[in-house]
Amino acid sequence: MAIALGILTSQAHAAGTASEQANVDVMIRQLNAVEAVARRSAELPSDGSTRYRLDYNRLAADIARIRQGLQDYLAPSRAQPRDAAELSGQYQREGTQP
Template sequence: MSTTVFRYFLLFSLIIVHGSSYAATAHEQEQLSLILQQLDIIERLATQATATSASEPGNRYRFDYPSLMQDIQRIRQGVQGYLSPSRAQPRDPTELVGDYRLDTPSVEPSP
């Protein structure tokens, strides 16, 4: 999967969750549960990709999997908090990272 797919999915998830300001109907609960399942799948794929990705010497950038995992957790917490609110809905000012490209440290040849 490309980073673009992850970004669009995360954006789509945020739009759905953020646009929900009313009590969850049965249909909405079902849709949000599906989003949680999809987040689980994306998280598993990202974990697998982390384990299999290797930083190649010529690459300037690498994908920032830890930031992606943190953003997935934040989205999951938002959906779960909406589905089972414990009190009045507080505003969460923390923003998602959104930029998952890291500079690969340059390898200098040893003398």
């Protein structure tokens, strides 16, 4: 009975890990899509009439950083220290500067 319980416990743990990996894979695909939209939006011409614009390039850089963190989680590298840089979080620009 103890052996059967141990086998069930290890299978449940493995299923949780597979489920988590699947969820992280979904998040990475979604971030890829959002980043692609942000990069395309950054290339759109500005009408010049708005005072503030969304800084798509900065947003795309933060998305890339988040994606890299998720990928590092899935395949951690123990040999190198972790990069602790923060996200920008500021996506508003004044004027029509690129």
